[in-house]
Amino acid sequence: MFLHCFGYGIKNLLRSRDYLFWSLGFSIILATLFHVAFGDLSKGEGFIPIPTAVVLEESCPQPLKDVLDTLGEPGDGQLLEIQYASQEEAESLLKGKKVSGILFVGENVSLSVSGDMTYDKLNQSILQSLAESLHGSYEAVSEAAARSPEKLPQILAALQKDAAHNQEINYAGRNLDEGLTYFFNLIAMTCLTGSTAGAVTAAASQANLSELGKRKSVTPGKKQVRILAEVAATILMQFFAVSISVVYMWAVLGVDLGSSAGYVLLTVLAGSMAGVSGGFFAGCIGKSSIHVKIGVLMAITMLCSFFSGLMVGGMKLLVQRYAPWFNRINPAALISDSLYSLAVYESHTRFFQCIGGLFIISALFILAGAAMVRRQRYASL
Amino acid sequence: MQVFKAFYLILKKHMKPLFIYTGAYAFMLLLITQTAEDNMNSYFESTSLDISVIDRDRSQAAEALTEYLDSRHNLIEIEDTKKDIQDHIYYRYVKYILIIPEGFENNLMQGKTEDLLQHVQIPGSSQGRFLNNQIENYIKQVQIYLAGGQDIAAAMEAVQKTLADPLVETLYFGDKKESRNDTVFYFFQYLPYIYILLLVCGLAPILFALNKKEIQERTLCSSMNLMQKNVQILLGSVCYSILIYIVFAALGFLIIGKDMIRAETVYLLLNSAVFLIFAAAMTIFLCTLSPVNDSVLNFIANTVGLGMSFLCGVFVPQSLLSKPVLAAAKFLPAYWYIKNNNMLAGFSEEPFSRESFFTAVGIQALFAAAMFTGVLAVSKLKRQRR
Numbered sequence: 001m002f003l004h005c006f007g008y009g010i011k012n013l014l015r016s017r018d019y020l021f022w023s024l025g026f027s028i029i030l031a032t033l034f035h036v037a038f039g040d041l042s043k044g045e046g047f048i049p050i051p052t053a054v055v056l057e058e059s060c061p062q063p064l065k066d067v068l069d070t071l072g073e074p075g076d077g078q079l080l081e082i083q084y085a086s087q088e089e090a091e092s093l094l095k096g097k098k099v100s101g102i103l104f105v106g107e108n109v110s111l112s113v114s115g116d117m118t119y120d121k122l123n124q125s126i127l128q129s130l131a132e133s134l135h136g137s138y139e140a141v142s143e144a145a146a147r148s149p150e151k152l153p154q155i156l157a158a159l160q161k162d163a164a165h166n167q168e169i170n171y172a173g174r175n176l177d178e179g180l181t182y183f184f185n186l187i188a189m190t191c192l193t194g195s196t197a198g199a200v201t202a203a204a205s206q207a208n209l210s211e212l213g214k215r216k217s218v219t220p221g222k223k224q225v226r227i228l229a230e231v232a233a234t235i236l237m238q239f240f241a242v243s244i245s246v247v248y249m250w251a252v253l254g255v256d257l258g259s260s261a262g263y264v265l266l267t268v269l270a271g272s273m274a275g276v277s278g279g280f281f282a283g284c285i286g287k288s289s290i291h292v293k294i295g296v297l298m299a300i301t302m303l304c305s306f307f308s309g310l311m312v313g314g315m316k317l318l319v320q321r322y323a324p325w326f327n328r329i330n331p332a333a334l335i336s337d338s339l340y341s342l343a344v345y346e347s348h349t350r351f352f353q354c355i356g357g358l359f360i361i362s363a364l365f366i367l368a369g370a371a372m373v374r375r376q377r378y379a380s381l
Numbered sequence: 382m383q384v385f386k387a388f389y390l391i392l393k394k395h396m397k398p399l400f401i402y403t404g405a406y407a408f409m410l411l412l413i414t415q416t417a418e419d420n421m422n423s424y425f426e427s428t429s430l431d432i433s434v435i436d437r438d439r440s441q442a443a444e445a446l447t448e449y450l451d452s453r454h455n456l457i458e459i460e461d462t463k464k465d466i467q468d469h470i471y472y473r474y475v476k477y478i479l480i481i482p483e484g485f486e487n488n489l490m491q492g493k494t495e496d497l498l499q500h501v502q503i504p505g506s507s508q509g510r511f512l513n514n515q516i517e518n519y520i521k522q523v524q525i526y527l528a529g530g531q532d533i534a535a536a537m538e539a540v541q542k543t544l545a546d547p548l549v550e551t552l553y554f555g556d557k558k559e560s561r562n563d564t565v566f567y568f569f570q571y572l573p574y575i576y577i578l579l580l581v582c583g584l585a586p587i588l589f590a591l592n593k594k595e596i597q598e599r600t601l602c603s604s605m606n607l608m609q610k611n612v613q614i615l616l617g618s619v620c621y622s623i624l625i626y627i628v629f630a631a632l633g634f635l636i637i638g639k640d641m642i643r644a645e646t647v648y649l650l651l652n653s654a655v656f657l658i659f660a661a662a663m664t665i666f667l668c669t670l671s672p673v674n675d676s677v678l679n680f681i682a683n684t685v686g687l688g689m690s691f692l693c694g695v696f697v698p699q700s701l702l703s704k705p706v707l708a709a710a711k712f713l714p715a716y717w718y719i720k721n722n723n724m725l726a727g728f729s730e731e732p733f734s735r736e737s738f739f740t741a742v743g744i745q746a747l748f749a750a751a752m753f754t755g756v757l758a759v760s761k762l763k764r765q766r767r
Contacts, residue, residue: 022680033688037697037706097730116727129514132544133521139543140522144529151529158492158521158528165497165520166513169480182691193680288397291586295398298582298679299405306409310687311574311696317473318416341471350471 001221002229009201009233019197020241027190027245034186035253038179049081050123051099053090057106064105064138071130079130101127109135180343181336183255185310188335190245191271192304194238195297198279201234202369203290206283207378210290217378227370231280238272258342263351267338270358274331275301277365284369301332308332334358384591384600384610388617391587399583403625406575407632414568414636430508432477433459433469440486442523445537449519449544450479454512466501476508477501479516489523490533519544564637566726569649572629573715574690576653576660579625581682584618584661588668611760615665622661626654645725648738655745656718662752669759694719699729714748717741 014020054068072082085093090102094114100123102112111131113124137159144155203209205227207217216226246268249255257264282297283290307330309316316333319326327333338354345351392399432454434447450456457475459465469475480499488497497520502509519540526536590596591614600610630650634641667681690696692706693715699707710716721741723729731737 018677022677022684026680026684029684030687033692036709037691037702097732125511129511129518132515133518136518136522136540136543137525140525140529140540143539144526144531148530154528155525158524161494161521161524165494165517166479167496167499168509169499169501196679291395292397292401294679295401295582299401302578302683303405303409306412311409311571311690312413312416313697315412315416320473345467345471 002225005221005226005229006233009230010237012204013197013234013237023190023193023197023238023241024244026193027186027242028248030186031183031245031249031253031255034179034182035249035255038182049078050101050126051081051083052127053083053085053093053099053102055087055090055102055104056084057104059106061107061138064109064134067134068103068105079126100124103127103131105134109138180256181309181313181340183249183257184336184339184343185305185308185332187242187246187249187268187339188271188308188332189301189305189310190242191238191268191335192275192278192301192332193298194234194242194272194275195279195282195301196294197234197238198231198276198281199283199290199293199297200279201230201276202280202283202373203293205230206373206376208287209283224370224374227373228366231276231366234280235269235273235276238276239269242268242272256343257339260342263342263348264339266355267335267342267351270338270355270362271331271335273362274335274358274365277362277369278331281365281369281372284372304330304332308336328357329361331358331361334361382613383605384613385617387591388587388614391590392583392617392621395583395586399579402579402582403628406578407629410568410571410575410629410632411636413571414564429454430476430512431455431457431474432479432512433457433475435459435461435466435478435480437461437483438481438485442486442489442533442537443481445541446479446481446516446519449541450516453515470501470503473503476503477512479512486533489520490527492524492527494524563726565633565641565643565646565649566722566728568633568637569653570719570722571695572653573656573660573693573718574686574695575629576625576657577663577686577689578682580622580657580660580664581667581685582678583625584621584664585668585678585682587617587621588614588665592668618661618665622657626657629653648725649722652718652721652738652742652745655742655749656714659714659745659749659752662749662756666752666755666759669756669763689713689715692716694723699723714745717744 049072056065068080068082071079083090083093083099087102087104090099091112093099094102094112097114097117100113100117100120104110104112109131111127113127114120117124141155141159145152204212205216205223206213217223219226243265246257246264250257250261278300279297282293282300306312307315307319307326310332316327316336319330319333327337334354334357338351338358341348341350341354432450434450434456436443436447447456457469459469459475459478466478469478478501480501482499485497498516500509500513500516502512522540522543523533523536526539527533531539601607663685667685692702693699693710693713694702694707695715699716699719702710707716718741720729720731721738724731724733724737727733
């Protein structure tokens with residue numbers, strides 16, 4: 001009985017070509033577009049020297065001027081693209097957004113940046129670091145040298161020493177490409193779109209919602225077994241569809257999803273289960289038409305994906321700050337977190353926590369859905 | 382106006398899912414705008430990050446370094462366990478954790494430089510690099526003072542004094558910081574995605590119903606000519622689009638309040654109106670191509686909406702996209718929409734000019750016209766085939 005219904009469930013889904021095409025095409029097209037858009041996001045285009053206006057004051061000491069010249073020297077190590085200017089000229093350059101900041105170099109070093117160039121914060125931060133470093137080092141050298149001139153060689157040696165003071169501890173195991181999180185969220189969203197198939201499965205088994213449901217409800221077989229078989233078939237099909245997209249991302253687009261393919265597939269399975277079972281549960285509630293239910297499910301899927309950071313990268317962080325419990329029950333966040341922990345952490349503790357969460361959510365949805373359609377009788381249809 | 386009436390009868394039947402979509406996307410927009418508002422005051426001075434310091438040395442030098450970081454960033458206390466460290470980085474409670482190992486002060490005084498400190502950061506993050514530079518700069522200055530023969534306390538004090546000098550001044554050439562509120566621009570930035578979703582998911586089921594073979598044939602054999610029918614469908618679509626436009630413009634006024642009343646708002650409203658026309662034209666074009674069912678419709682809407690949004694800079698700033706991507710995005714209207722928004726908000730290098738603005742609006746209008754032409758061409762082809 002189970003296998004019979006399971007087989008027909010698979011056949012039924014295989015024949016909805018429109019659905020198959022789009023559930024596959026959707027993630028493949030979007031993954032390709034993401035790949036095109038984010039291909040260079042983490043690689044960057046190489047460091048481009050920062051256009052900077054420098055206002056040299058008369059009191060500027062020669063060593064500082066030499067340092068600036070070195071920083072602006074064309075070549076691989078060029079940090080700044082310097083334009084020496086008067087204060088008025090420099091301000092007009094900054095106003096016209098031609099430079100990222102104005103360095104005033106005299107006895108002190110100071111920096112002016114434009115509050116209107118909010119898009120240029122990285123360059124502004126680099127300039128701030130540079131100004132602090134120039135100012136601080138110069139102050140330190142001149143003060144220390146004035147105090148003990150005989151130690152000038154040691155002071156200059158300390159200035160020139162370029163040592164790695166600060167070692168990074170790699171608790172994370174691997175480096176994470178920033179663009180990868182978008183792919184994780186896309187996989188999560190694709191898994192959750194299985195909710196529409198879940199809702200259709202639920203509708204197809206209820207006599208008051210579909211013609212097929214009427215036919216099925218007069219069969220002598222056990223309703224629970226039939227429903228479980230159909231849900232299992234939908235989960236399997238969703239799992240295959242998402243797996244194909246994941247294989248495409250990995251093999252064709254070269255998206256680095258980590259070295260443990262088995263765990264990635266386990267995530268896809270758990271995610272597909274969560275998506276389909278959520279849809280099945282929604283399909284079992286009330287008598288609304290399948291159009292309304294699909295509408296609700298797609299809106300919920302989009303909201304879950306939104307909260308896990310598909311549209312705005314920092315959204316998951318914000319949720320974590322204000323409502324951390326939501327990240328533990330949001331299936332999209334759990335799926336993307338599982339993939340994230342696989343890609344970043346060596347230990348699998350966190351991964352299994354997320355996968356466990358997904359399985360619990362799925363089990364609750366299926367049990368609640370099955371309980372709702374249990375022993376339903378219709379006086380008239 | 383039979384067809385127009387039928388249009389609204391079908392719309393009435395689809396009201397429930399439409400309300401849900403509108404509610405969900407309005408909520409999303411509200412959150413995005415509020416989040417943007419949180420990050421918005423991200424003028425230069427806001428490079429203050431949530432970080433943690435684990436002091437295993439408990440020395441004077443370690444305390445001074447912690448104090449220095451406390452003056453620049455928000456220090457968040459964490460336990461000195463691997464689990465706590467991992468959790469705080471994993472959930473992004475902190476962006477950076479500095480570990481001051483035992484013997485830090487001694488090593489510093491002996492002039493040792495290698496691995497003086499340890500840190501954990503979000504892998505590859507720019508905030509991590511920023512913090513590293515700041516800390517290394519601090520340590521280097523301490524070492525210069527130490528090389529000059531000063532003791533550790535004096536060296537630390539001297540560095541603290543030097544670094545306390547305010548070095549950076551922020552100049553405002555446009556609005557003063559106090560009166561500047563960019564929420565309105567963030568609100569309009571995300572509208573293209575929402576317009577595409579709401580028009581495809583709201584308008585398409587109605588158009589599919591009206592374009593059904595049987596319905597179409599029934600209408601064709603009536604006294605109404607094809608032109609009248611198409612004009613009424615178009616009128617229905619225009620009214621629906623205007624409704625969506627009014628709802629979201631009103632939402633804008635509701636969320637943003639009086640800051641919405643500013644010179645740029647007229648331009649922003651015009652820009653979004655033209656994009657809305659494109660979204661409506663695109664929906665009609667998609668519906669003319671081939672009818673599909675409800676579940677597939679959502680896939681199409683999201684593929685187009687998300688794809689265009691990511692490629693054109695709705696979700697990711699245009700400045701972060703590579704040049705080839707931006708060159709390709711020029712063939713999509715959302716690029717020109719965002720270009721105008723960035724120009725008005727000052728999010729891009731290009732200063733605002735009416736000429737550039739209207740050129741970009743014109744290009745969006747041309748895309749809409751191309752879609753309408755496509756609708757006519759496809760309808761004609763279909764009619765001829767019949």
